[in-house]
Amino acid sequence: MGRWEPNARQRLEKAALDLFTERGYDLTTVAEIAERAGLTKRTFFRYFADKREVLFGGQEELTRLFSEGIAGAPAGATPLEAIGRALDAVAGIFTGERLAQARARQPVVAANSELLERELLKRTKMVQAMHDALAARGVSEPTARVAAELGCLAFGTAFHRWVEAGNRREFGALAVEALSELRTATAALG
Amino acid sequence: MGRWEPNARQRLEKAALDLFTERGYDLTTVAEIAERAGLTKRTFFRYFADKREVLFGGQEELTRLFSEGIAGAPAGATPLEAIGRALDAVAGIFTGERLAQARARQPVVAANSELLERELLKRTKMVQAMHDALAARGVSEPTARVAAELGCLAFGTAFHRWVEAGNRREFGALAVEALSELRTATAALG
Structure with a gap:
């Protein structure tokens, strides 16, 4: 997976919101958010300090x-x-x-x-x-x-x-x- | 230790504040707060839902x-x-x-x-x-x-x-x- 994915931030935000809505915030992991967005966990943490921050x-x-x-x-x-x-x-x-x-x-x-x-x-x-x-x-x-x-x-x-x-x-x-x-x-x- | 200690709430609040000031909030446990107050952990949780609540x-x-x-x-x-x-x-x-x-x-x-x-x-x-x-x-x-x-x-x-x-x-x-x-x-x- 390339280092500079287009719209990575927006894709992660959308994937997180979809998963939180489907499963609830507590039952969703950062790894799952990254996977849904077609990105890696490492990429997630380049944009957001923790799971909460993806909503802010x-x-x-x-x-x-x-x-x-x-x-x-x-x-x-x-x-x-x-x-x-x-x-x-x-x-x-x-x-x-x-x-x-x-x-x-x-x-x-x-x-x-x-x-x-x-x-x-x-x-x-x-x-x-x-x-x-x-x-x-x-x-x-x-x-x-x-x-x-x-x-x-x-x-x-x-x-x-x-x-x-x-x-x-x-x-x-x-x-x-x-x-x-x-x-x-x-x-x-x- | 008796079930109804006099001023248990106030003693726990004071002990917590003293310990938080001495050691920092993160490094203080509920067990230590209870011990400092001369009470049990069980008594602590009769008054406060968690460590944070003792300050509120x-x-x-x-x-x-x-x-x-x-x-x-x-x-x-x-x-x-x-x-x-x-x-x-x-x-x-x-x-x-x-x-x-x-x-x-x-x-x-x-x-x-x-x-x-x-x-x-x-x-x-x-x-x-x-x-x-x-x-x-x-x-x-x-x-x-x-x-x-x-x-x-x-x-x-x-x-x-x-x-x-x-x-x-x-x-x-x-x-x-x-x-x-x-x-x-x-x-x-x-």
Whole structure:
């Protein structure tokens, strides 16, 4: 088997998700994932540190895009406008092609507390990245923290609606809507 | 060794924290924790499902107090006023006696990604409990979600300041201050 397989990462992610859905996460081995993808275990570990990580491959890209989106917002943008740019920036990832994969992934993660904990750790890193990007724009504490948390909530809401059965709306539009709802909600906090 | 040891839970928590600090979390076994506490491994597992849980014993009480605090707020209270009641309700836990333990616990959790992930899961359950208690008061979405997140941020900020070396202020006062700062911050979101 050659060292540089085309689309190795994507093939491993798809094979893992298929196997986790068929047999469950616990009963699937890395060797089986590699075999299903037509690759070796060694190749798997070139892309992922452990079995859990195969489900979180997109997270680094997401975090990077959030940071870039905030950094690239116009100079006069408010914290929530900068968050809006971050959500725009990630919308490009959530194409129709990715929808089936995202839909299959959710129940796998939800069914396993180990995966759920890893998901929360990734979420925390995402919030931290947004926070740091806002702080770099001069947004003070705790406004940067609150804006980052709202950005994460808007992302989570939009993602949830996007993967829902029957949804036909695009991620970008759902994110704009979710952020706008959160902005309105802050006015009702008292 | 008798079945009902006095203060078994507290003794196990203290022994675990001492050993984790001395040797590190990974190098400490449940048998060693039980031995240090003058108890048996069997007793340990009567109180805690696994080694990790010995560091999270207070979390259920915290979550219960948050919920009760919100439920017990006056009928006309705004969501953030109800959150203020929740923070009041938990302040009773964070006595001077608990401070040394809380200070010792933080570096142990921060040094271990397994513990950090468990901490995040507990935090998520805490936010969910506050959210549910607000929803039960008729607070609508996503206001309940935002208020619960702000409650958790206020709690985290107050706790962080409380355990800081040299701090002499009480948890309750720090929580009032943190929540007030967050209320002000939401006005600067744009």
